[in-house]
Amino acid sequence: MHKLVEKYCEMPTAIRRPMWRVWHNLIIKLDKNKDAVFMNYGYQSLNGDPALELENHDEANRYCIQLYDYVVRSVEVANKDVLEVGSGRGGGASYITRYFKPKSYTAMDISSGVVKFCNSYHNVEGLQFVAGVAEEPPFADESFDVVVNVESARCYKSIRKFFAEVNRMLRPGGHFCFADMIKKGEVESIRKDLLSSGMEIVSETEITKNVVKALDCDHERRESAIVNKVPGFLRKSFLQFAGAKGSERYESFASGKMEYWHFVLRKK
Numbered sequence: 269m270h271k272l273v274e275k276y277c278e279m280p281t282a283i284r285r286p287m288w289r290v291w292h293n294l295i296i297k298l299d300k301n302k303d304a305v306f307m308n309y310g311y312q313s314l315n316g317d318p319a320l321e322l323e324n325h326d327e328a329n330r331y332c333i334q335l336y337d338y339v340v341r342s343v344e345v346a347n348k349d350v351l352e353v354g355s356g357r358g359g360g361a362s363y364i365t366r367y368f369k370p371k372s373y374t375a376m377d378i379s380s381g382v383v384k385f386c387n388s389y390h391n392v393e394g395l396q397f398v399a400g401v402a403e404e405p406p407f408a409d410e411s412f413d414v415v416v417n418v419e420s421a422r423c424y425k426s427i428r429k430f431f432a433e434v435n436r437m438l439r440p441g442g443h444f445c446f447a448d449m450i451k452k453g454e455v456e457s458i459r460k461d462l463l464s465s466g467m468e469i470v471s472e473t474e475i476t477k478n479v480v481k482a483l484d485c486d487h488e489r490r491e492s493a494i495v496n497k498v499p500g501f502l503r504k505s506f507l508q509f510a511g512a513k514g515s516e517r518y519e520s521f522a523s524g525k526m527e528y529w530h531f532v533l534r535k536k
């Protein structure tokens with residue numbers, strides 16, 4: 269099973285989409301207290317920048333929140349219409365809506381189960397969760413100022429089609445904030461795919477070391493949540509998915525075999 273998690277992107281797309289639904293429904297069943305509202309590897313500064321100020325109840329998710337904060341912080345979000353694609357359990361959408369105060373925040377995910385969970389769990393003014401597929405988003409041309417995409421696009425059926433859709437949905441001058449893991453040596457191909465959409469690159473940064481540092485800092489929380497909630501036969505798969513120390517995913521970041529990149533693009 270844990271090999272399925274590692275090799276997920278190499279599987280036929282017909283299997284990949286239902287796999288997310290199964291995975292989300294499993295987490296909904298196992299996480300009875302609803303503690304897990306993020307599904308990313310996190311971000312931590314390498315040079316001792318002052319800690320991001322968070323409300324007490326957000327502290328447990330500090331590293332995952334810091335990734336979202338890093339991803340959007342260079343663009344104007346206040347009073348803007350924001351779309352997130354691949355919003356998962358909604359923690360990032362809730363954080364950005366509460367702290368950055370957009371005019372509206374629409375968070376879309378392929379799994380209707382997780383969308384239902386998010387709409388009942390996250391009660392934040394201006395935030396709504398909808399079901400939809402990244403390559404065929406149900407939104408009109410030029411309907412958003414910012415599109416956010418965190419750790420979701422890597423295994424889409426067509427990443428080029430998704431980037432073209434982002435360009436279509438953005439208003440002129442709008443921004444695309446994108447972060448994901450990319451296999452070593454493949455960033456040039458992603459850069460080409462991004463540029464093929466017609467958007468221009470404003471900034472690009474490799475943040476693998478920040479992600480490894482976040483995984484180190486967050487290790488205990490991730491591991492104990494899994495040990496406490498996940499039955500033994502599934503634990504290895506969850507530790508892999510969570511990037512726990514000792515997992516192949518953690519090692520792939522630590523060794524540089526897998527990189528983590530952040531891009532900001534602008535619609536011309």
Ligand SMILES: C[S@@+](CC[C@H](N)C(=O)[O-])C[C@H]1O[C@@H](n2cnc3c(N)ncnc32)[C@H](O)[C@@H]1O
Nearest residue numbers: 288306307308354355356377378401402418420
């Ligand atoms: C690793 S999770 C990241 C979730 C969230 N961005 C976070 O950082 O917590 C990836 C998410 O992308 C969603 N996803 C995968 N393929 C998708 C697609 N084609 N369209 C929309 N969402 C998709 C999955 O259901 C999952 O919730």
